[in-house]
Amino acid sequence: MEILISIVAKVAELLVVPIKRQIGYVLDCNTNIQNLKNEVEKLTDAKTRMIHSIEEARRNGEEIEAEVLNWLGSVDGVIEGGGGVVGDESSKKCFMGLCPDLKIRYRLGKAAKKELTVIVDLQEKGKFDGVSYRPAPSGIGPVKDYEAFESRNSVLNDIVDALKDGDVNMVGVYGMGGVGKTTLVKKVAEQVKEGRLFDEVVLAGVSQTPDIRRVQGEIADGLGLRLDAETDRGRASQLYERLKKVTRVLVILDDIWKELKLEDVGIPSGSDHEGCKILMSSRNEYVLCREMGANRNFPIQVLPEREAWNFFEKMVGVTVKNPSVQPVAAQVAKGCAGLPILLATVARALKNKDLYAWKDALKQLTRFDKDEIDKRVYSCLELSYNALRGDEIKPLFLLCGLFPTHDTSISDLLRCGIGLDLFKGRSTLEEARNRLHTLVDELKASCLLLEGDNDGSVKMHDVVQSFAISVASRDHHVLTVADEFKRNGQPMMCFNSTLQSLCLSGKFLIFLQY
Structure with a gap:
């Protein structure tokens, strides 16, 4: 008997509950539609807030999480579907408006209940811990205009x-x-x-x-x-x-x-x-x-002469093909001393220019006019010069720059250094020589001085030497007389009231102290 009662109860449950649910769609139609309307408004507000958060994240350069974008796409579809249910069809009547249309109420009530469940679930899924993330750094990236020397x-x-x-x-x-x-x-x-x-x-x-x-x-x-x-x-x-x-x-x-x-x-x-x-x-x-x-x-050395010319020619373009320009252009490229930054800057400045502009540039490079030739190069060298530590090394650098020959012997530097009293506190020749070698090594380490072509000698890049002469003239009133100002084969000597030292083009360097 108990088994029979249990079976009847289960059958009743299986039959009554679905029937009750179906009848509820009709009876609760208006309630379901109103609840749906309220939840659609809530979901619309949540969507608006999410859009604001996304816009703020994008202004900060952040990327939006994929699940957030997928949620927004789902929200749009659900809101559109819920809006279709919420309408005036529930008020339609049959029998000339005397009775409610049960078929329409059933359909709308059921649809509203179904959409309501979807919207509530979507609202829960929209509670994200964060909507965006910082993108992985792009890193250093490709080197632009890299020349594979x-x-x-x-x-x-x-x-x-x-x-x-x-x-x-x-x-x-x-x-x-x-x-x-x-x-x-x-x-x-x-x-x-x-x-x-x-x-x-x-x-x-x-x-x-x-x-x-x-x-x-x-x-x-x-x-x-x-x-x-x-x-x-x-x-x-x-x-x-x-x-x-x-x-x-x-x-x-x-x-x-x-x-x-x-x-x-x-x-x-x-x-x-x-x-x-x-x-x-x-x-x-x-x-x-x-x-x-x-x-x-x-x-990292300067570019070899041939490589420097090829780079310079590529940067300038067809201008250097002009037979009258090419010899001057070759001298200009050589005057850039194999420095890529100077080669590129001068080449860009002279591209499509006439012969007179090339000749003027060559003169500027010869004089190393920091106001007219690439200021970045002058600035680079001046920073290196200012970074030299100690009272002896800067004067030695300038002294090296004032020697007119390409190779300067250490013995000549020693004689001039002793004459100028550069090596303070060194009383013997050996002590002075040891100090000179130490300072020369420091200048080489700073890339302001190079190993000479001959044993026991040093040399400078042309641009570095021009910079040294410029600084010596500016800060120490040193006057250099170039070969082009010789008279009857002899260097000219120029004096003024502020002259402290004089450099003559030839085998010897003469300093006049005032």
Whole structure:
């Protein structure tokens, strides 16, 4: 009997509940439609708020989550469907308006109930933790207008090989201002990214007066990291922890002038994180090897004459094909001393210009007029000159620039240096010689002086020498008399009331002190 009652109850449940639900569509039609209308309005408001959040995120350069965009697309369809249900059909009557149309009420009541369930569910799904995210940093990106100089390719490959070496964690690149160090390290970054040697590659400019917060910020931007700590130490800790999480990361520090404490920035190195490698560029080899502790250093030389001419010719275009312009153009290109920055600047300035403009440019290069020839090159050299440390090294640099011969012997520098009392506190010839060699090594490390063509000699790039003469004339009232001003084969001597020194073109250098 109990089993029978149980069966009857189950059958009744299966029959009564659906029947009750179907009747409810008719009886609760207006209520369902009103509830649907209310929820449609709520969903419309939620959509508007979401659109505002999306617009704000896009203004901040953020990307919108895919699920948010999919939700918006679903909302549009649901609102449109709910709006179709909410209408005046429920008020339609049959029998000349005397009775409600039960068929229409059933259909609308059922549709409203169904849409209501969908809308409530969609409202719940629209409660996102966040609508957007910061896109992955684009990184350093391709190097624009990169010129693949043959003389640079071997250096580029050597740097990449050094970065692959498990025993090397710090690599340095050095060369004089304007020689193309920044362009080269950016090309290294591009190449190691393409070769997937590192998971992350970031670059920060350091400069002569380092701003730790700016350096930290540039590295953080490259990593897509938001630094929100108030102090430099706190930001360094955030950066350190973020870099430690990257298995293989290359940090490029461009344009280093003096020691930069990596822990102050937040860069792990050595045993702290063997997967973190550092590539640095500087004008001074000593800064890289002595102060920063680079394992390998690579010099960047000026372009060979033929390569410099090919680059210059390419930049200028058809103008150099003119037979009257070509000889002057060759001298102008040579006057740029193989510096890519100067070659490119002068070439752009002389493109499609007449012969007189070329001759004028050649004269300017000869005089190294900083107001007329590329100020960036002069600025680069002046920064390197000002960075020389000590009271002896700057006068020695200027002295080297005043020698008229291409190669200057160390013995001539020693004699003139002793005569000018450059080596303070050195009482013997050996002490003075030792000091001179030390200073010469520092000038070479700063890329302001080169090894000479002969044993026991040094030389300067033409542009560097012109800069040295300019500074000597400006700051020390040194007058140089060039070959073109000789009279009867003898140099002319010019004096004025402020003259402190006089440089004569010939075998000897004469200083007149006043």
